[in-house]
Amino acid sequence: MTLAAVVLYLLLLSHQTVSEEQVQLYVIGEKGENTTLQCLHQPVNMSSVLYQWKKDGAVVATHNPSNPSEHLSILNNGSLRISGLLYIDEGLYTCECQTKKDSSWQSHSNIQLKIAGGPTNISLDIRPATRLKNGTLFVNKSSDVYFSCSSESYPSQNLTWTVENLAQDNPDRASGNTLPLEFSISKIQPQDQGMYTCASQNTLSMTTVNKSQELLVYYAPERHPECRWEVGNEPSHVLFICTWIGGYPVPSLHLQEVYEKSVIAKGPTINSSQETERLEYRVNRHILHDKEEVKCTGHHVTGVEKYCSFDLHIPYPSGDPLVTALEGSTITLSCSETDAFPSAKTVWKKMNDVINNTMKYILSENGPTYKLTIINLTKEDAGVYYCYSENPLGARELEVILTVKTSADNGGAVVGVFVSILIMMMGIVVGVTVYSKRDKICIGLGFSRLDDDRGDILSLVDSDEEEIFNDSVPQLPPLTNGHATTLVEIHRIPSIDHDDTADSTEHTGQAHPDQTEAAHQSEDC
Ligand SMILES: *[C@@H]1O[C@H](CO)[C@@H](O)[C@H](O)[C@H]1NC(C)=O
Ligand SMILES: *[C@@H]1O[C@H](CO)[C@@H](O)[C@H](O)[C@H]1NC(C)=O
Ligand SMILES: *[C@@H]1O[C@H](CO)[C@@H](O)[C@H](O)[C@H]1NC(C)=O
Ligand SMILES: *[C@@H]1O[C@H](CO)[C@@H](O)[C@H](O)[C@H]1NC(C)=O
Ligand SMILES: *[C@@H]1O[C@H](CO)[C@@H](O)[C@H](O)[C@H]1NC(C)=O
Ligand SMILES: *[C@@H]1O[C@H](CO)[C@@H](O)[C@H](O)[C@H]1NC(C)=O
Ligand SMILES: *[C@@H]1O[C@H](CO)[C@@H](O)[C@H](O)[C@H]1NC(C)=O
Ligand SMILES: *[C@@H]1O[C@H](CO)[C@@H](O)[C@H](O)[C@H]1NC(C)=O
Ligand SMILES: *[C@@H]1O[C@H](CO)[C@@H](O)[C@H](O)[C@H]1NC(C)=O
Ligand SMILES: *[C@@H]1O[C@H](CO)[C@@H](O)[C@H](O)[C@H]1NC(C)=O
Ligand SMILES: *[C@@H]1O[C@H](CO)[C@@H](O)[C@H](O)[C@H]1NC(C)=O
Numbered sequence: 001m002t003l004a005a006v007v008l009y010l011l012l013l014s015h016q017t018v019s020e021e022q023v024q025l026y027v028i029g030e031k032g033e034n035t036t037l038q039c040l041h042q043p044v045n046m047s048s049v050l051y052q053w054k055k056d057g058a059v060v061a062t063h064n065p066s067n068p069s070e071h072l073s074i075l076n077n078g079s080l081r082i083s084g085l086l087y088i089d090e091g092l093y094t095c096e097c098q099t100k101k102d103s104s105w106q107s108h109s110n111i112q113l114k115i116a117g118g119p120t121n122i123s124l125d126i127r128p129a130t131r132l133k134n135g136t137l138f139v140n141k142s143s144d145v146y147f148s149c150s151s152e153s154y155p156s157q158n159l160t161w162t163v164e165n166l167a168q169d170n171p172d173r174a175s176g177n178t179l180p181l182e183f184s185i186s187k188i189q190p191q192d193q194g195m196y197t198c199a200s201q202n203t204l205s206m207t208t209v210n211k212s213q214e215l216l217v218y219y220a221p222e223r224h225p226e227c228r229w230e231v232g233n234e235p236s237h238v239l240f241i242c243t244w245i246g247g248y249p250v251p252s253l254h255l256q257e258v259y260e261k262s263v264i265a266k267g268p269t270i271n272s273s274q275e276t277e278r279l280e281y282r283v284n285r286h287i288l289h290d291k292e293e294v295k296c297t298g299h300h301v302t303g304v305e306k307y308c309s310f311d312l313h314i315p316y317p318s319g320d321p322l323v324t325a326l327e328g329s330t331i332t333l334s335c336s337e338t339d340a341f342p343s344a345k346t347v348w349k350k351m352n353d354v355i356n357n358t359m360k361y362i363l364s365e366n367g368p369t370y371k372l373t374i375i376n377l378t379k380e381d382a383g384v385y386y387c388y389s390e391n392p393l394g395a396r397e398l399e400v401i402l403t404v405k406t407s408a409d410n411g412g413a414v415v416g417v418f419v420s421i422l423i424m425m426m427g428i429v430v431g432v433t434v435y436s437k438r439d440k441i442c443i444g445l446g447f448s449r450l451d452d453d454r455g456d457i458l459s460l461v462d463s464d465e466e467e468i469f470n471d472s473v474p475q476l477p478p479l480t481n482g483h484a485t486t487l488v489e490i491h492r493i494p495s496i497d498h499d500d501t502a503d504s505t506e507h508t509g510q511a512h513p514d515q516t517e518a519a520h521q522s523e524d525c
Pocket of ligand 10: 353354355356
């Protein structure tokens with residue numbers, strides 16, 4: 001009974017003592033750690049003193065060797081040791097002493113124990129991002145990136161996001177004690193790339209823990225890859241160059257041949273892959289084939305894929321295969337080469353000789369058009385000229401046949417004109433004569449036959465021309481571009497050119513006997 005009263009008294013007493021003014025010391029312990037609370041202001045002579053510790057007014061530890069506690073224990077000098085601190089250990093601790101002279105407990109030390117926990121489990125979340133093998137994250141340029149950080153801390157924490165990067169204007173991006181701590185960057189740019197750190201500070205223990213994440217801003221090149229070629233050091237080699245510049249990190253380039261569905265790859269082929277902005281590939285021209293496609297595909301880690309390609313084409317020079325000119329004049333032969341890829345070297349040849357710029361020949365080049373001007377034509381200039389075009393895939397040539405008409409031919413033409421006028425006049429005379437004898441029925445028939453005979457005149461001219469060309473056209477060389485077949489067309493060209501004054505007058509002259517014969521026939525009837 002008396003014991004209970006004493007306890008009650010002590011409780012009341014301790015209640016009075018638990019006022020803020022009497023708190024002598026703050027002790028902060030880390031959760032899970034061990035701590036020792038000192039019993040200060042003890043009587044000078046400690047040899048015969050008993051101790052007990054109260055927590056928030058209740059006795060929690062006494063000197064009782066028969067009942068030792070793992071968690072709370074009183075050391076010989078009166079200090080209270082707490083091992084494995086828990087949050088529930090927070091409170092106001094009081095040390096009490098009892099001397100042998102005085103059996104009452106004297107309070108000597110008030111200690112406010114606070115427990116701090118953490119920060120632990122600090123975690124970062126950066127979205128949307130992709131993790132690389134080495135743990136670094138990357139995001140696409142211009143994407144909106146969201147950053148979030150959280151940690152566990154008792155009783156509270158202060159979080160701070162900082163960034164170390166090129167911009168460096170202000171490393172602090174966000175700070176506060178809300179959980180999680182978030183911020184975002186809209187349309188992220190390359191200069192935002194850097195080391196993002198979230199630091200969490202325990203507001204009680206001031207312990208700081210931080211966690212960092214390297215963030216890269218990736219972007220694919222904006223344009224398409226560029227496909228180029230160059231002639232290699234040796235003329236039999238071609239260098240294909242594919243470049244795709246302006247991306248980060250460098251893309252991977254893949255160069256390969258694409259065959260038409262029906263064609264099956266034979267022998268060595270182009271096949272090269274590399275992580276680079278510029279891929280060079282040297283090939284021997286013998287492995288290249290007409291109408292093949294060489295394709296360069298660029299892959300970027302952001303998922304972008306673009307390509308460029310070469311369509312290989314053997315040269316195909318084209319132009320007018322037949323040219324006629326007057327002796328003494330100047331003529332320009334023209335040829336154009338638009339098909340060839342890689343681009344061709346085009347030259348004019350006479351027989352097997354390459355024509356160079358001289359007093360006689362003027363060579364000119366205007367884009368895909370190659371012109372050969374021959375000055376002061378002579379009979380010797382007549383013949384076959386070749387527009388010879390060659391690229392790594394092969395060579396082809398256009399044949400141009402130049403016919404030179406002499407001034408003597410022109411003299412003949414003048415005579416021809418005179419003769420034709422004569423014939424016309426004779427025709428009129430015959431006509432008038434026939435008209436005067438119109439009682440004869442077969443007049444119309446006679447004139448219709450005359451028309452038919454004119455047709456014969458034309459075909460006669462054609463066969464005549466054919467002979468001329470057969471004389472001047474040498475055998476075709478084996479390597480031609482298919483224009484060889486145009487020789488068949490060439491035969492028809494003169495009949496189209498029939499309006500040409502020189503030609504028509506000349507032929508009219510040759511036709512003279514037939515026409516007069518026709519006139520005679522009509523008269524005979
Ligand atoms: C706390 O004390 C116990 C013994 O009581 C010991 O085993 C343990 O390692 C100590 N812990 C720390 C964190 O010092
Ligand atoms: C402390 O007490 C012991 C006996 O209890 C005594 O022998 C000693 O002299 C005392 N010391 C002081 C400094 O009073
Ligand atoms: C009591 O003993 C402990 C451990 O031996 C020590 O850390 C502490 O400082 C001592 N306290 C006093 C008041 O001497
Ligand atoms: C915090 O981390 C510890 C170990 O590091 C783990 O056991 C615990 O589950 C984590 N807590 C949370 C909420 O993630
Ligand atoms: C991780 O890899 C990327 C690309 O491979 C590189 O740019 C970055 O520097 C690497 N980071 C570290 C920390 O090694
Ligand atoms: C949190 O930390 C930042 C930077 O360390 C500081 O500027 C800020 O005042 C702190 N906030 C609080 C509530 O402690
Ligand atoms: C992060 O913590 C380490 C030590 O753990 C310190 O050296 C570094 O400066 C801290 N970084 C930031 C940004 O607080
Ligand atoms: C290209 O080469 C790679 C290996 O370097 C091979 O796996 C692939 O099948 C080749 N492609 C062709 C079309 O030969
Ligand atoms: C980047 O953008 C491409 C499309 O432009 C997308 O396929 C890819 O998943 C994106 N990557 C990341 C990490 O957002
Ligand atoms: C044209 O010039 C080249 C060298 O420049 C020469 O080899 C060739 O024989 C010349 N052709 C003629 C017809 O002179
Ligand atoms: C044209 O060639 C002839 C014969 O070779 C020559 O007599 C004449 O002077 C030349 N005319 C011109 C304008 O060069």
